[in-house]
Amino acid sequence: MNPRDLLREMFAAAVQAAQSAHCIPPHLPSPGAGRLVVIGAGKASAAMAQAVERHWPGPLSGLVVTRYGYAVPCERIEIVEAAHPVPDAAGREAASRILDLVAGLGADDTVLCLISGGGSALLPLPLAGVTLEEKQAINRALLKSGATISEMNCVRRHLSAIKGGRLAAACHPARVINLLISDVPGDNPMDIASGPTVADPSTCADALEIVRRYAIELPAGARRLLESGEGESVKPGNARLAQVDTRLIATPQMALEAAAQVAREAGITPYILGDAIEGEARDVGKVMAGIARQVATHGQPFATPCVLLSGGETTVTVRGEGRGGRNVEFLLALGIALDGHPGIHAMAGDTDGVDGQEEIAGALLASDTLVRAWALGIKPMDALQNNDGHGFFGALGDAVVTGPTLTNVNDFRAVIVTGE
Known part of the structure; x- marks a missing residue:
């Protein structure tokens, strides 16, 4: 040869090893007494959702957001496409709808969260005081700065209404099962799509230091969130994350x-x-x-x-x-x-x-x-x-x-x- x-x-072969069709089935939970709601974001999320539909024996519903051009046909899980790597309004709307979808779930319900690389840009729901246009500008500046993916995601988590464990907290008291395809060095779940459904030990002070290190210009609202601590994410030990089970199903x-x-x-x-x-x-x-x-x-x-x-x-x-x-x-x-x-x-x-x-x-x-x-x-x-x-x-x-x-x-x- x-x-x-x-x-x-x-x-x-490397790409095939990370395909959802054979990574998803071994990690599906057993059907429970309540509903199964499927949510997710990332370049692989639509393919992951399709694999869930094909192998799940009972009823389900849900919504996942993927990159433009990455949708695949699903019957019960809605697929939304949005922009990557610079987010757009379609991603913001999808993120808001995902939060609404998990609101009001009970302890018998299960949320199956399908997360893969690219999910951070595809869930651009900023905290109050920061506009989508400002998030886009910050994202562009980070992409050009030479910052590592871990550093970029630290900043993103502390300006987001859905990342840094906030989505998992919104699912409480339902059980949350995270199926993750890792695209980050070290496979740290909080860096995969900026960790919407896992605890985040990093702080607003950490995000500010990264902004200073790379001379990123922050709009006034974003700076206020970080300096005041209002952008703080959900920390390890938070009771709302007690029912979260995280599994890495494909890695580098x-x-x-x-x-x-x-x-x-x-x-x-x-x-x-x-x-x-x-x-x-x-x-x-x-x-x-x-x-x-x-x-x-x-x-x-x-x-x-x-x-x-x-x-x-x-x-x-x-x-x-x-x-x-x-x-x-x-x-x-x-x-x-x-x-x-x-x-x-x-x-x-x-x-x-x-x-x-x-x-x-x-x-x-x-x-x-x-x-x-x-x-x-x-x-x-x-x-x-x-x-x-x-x-x-x-x-x-x-x-x-x-x-x-x-x-x-x-x-x-x-x-x-x-x-x-």
Whole structure:
């Protein structure tokens, strides 16, 4: 199998491992005496809802919100589409309706909450004093700042009327079962969609420090919420969260293990370097290039042929006029550092099919990538400095386009080192 085909097969296996059709059924609860109400948000939430409908033996109802283009047919659970990564009015309306849906439930009722990556932007219900337009501006500033996903979600939780455990508190006294598909480094439930149905130990003071650290301009209403403490989230030990059961049904590690099995079957030894790697995408690319060179040249720390697998969520501090995209930025920095080293091929992509704000999952890198770019008059370093990885790989025909994958377990990176 040639390296490009193997890279694509590993990526496909990683995405398949996180599909709702086989992740949801083992975690469905037994029917209880009361109602089952299904709610949720995220890029995978519609597919998750469909899997629930197909495997749940009794009556149910509900509402989930997913990204535009990610809806799938459901009969009893309403599917609403909204904007991601910058929220819109459709998401705000859906969030408000979800809160209304769980109001007035009894102790015999069960709320099945389906949460996946992207849910934070899809549930944009700001606290009083903050408008949707202001939340949009704050979100854009956070996305461009270089803040980690954990830092961004801390700020979001403390300006929200639904995140930071508030949705779970609204479900009380009903039982809440969270089925989560993780897209965050460390798989911390409070960072998956900003934790609408789990307790949040972080504080308004923490959010203010993040805002200061990245020089984010806050509207007066948002600053007042944080400085006064009125934006405080629901904390661990709160009695309203006593009946919450949280289960991680798909994670980045599971996806990497599925890719590793594909590599083994192709006769190449896989090494998972980490499922929670963070940092500037271009810096991670340089480090990975150094590791790959050491393997290719010295057989250390691994013998060739091998594939280096990793996941997590890097960041891009956008300074140029390009379209960003952390996976293509990683890959471009990797390629520049490798400088056409023979015997090294790579792929990086987002398992949801969207790298940054582009409908492109990622791209492929080969030893001749830079040569082909120069032949077209494209300067790789200029593209990197302009944060234009998508333009770079698109011009070479090396972009990877999957369309909506209906899941999200974050970034996938694979570097094949053959030693040739």
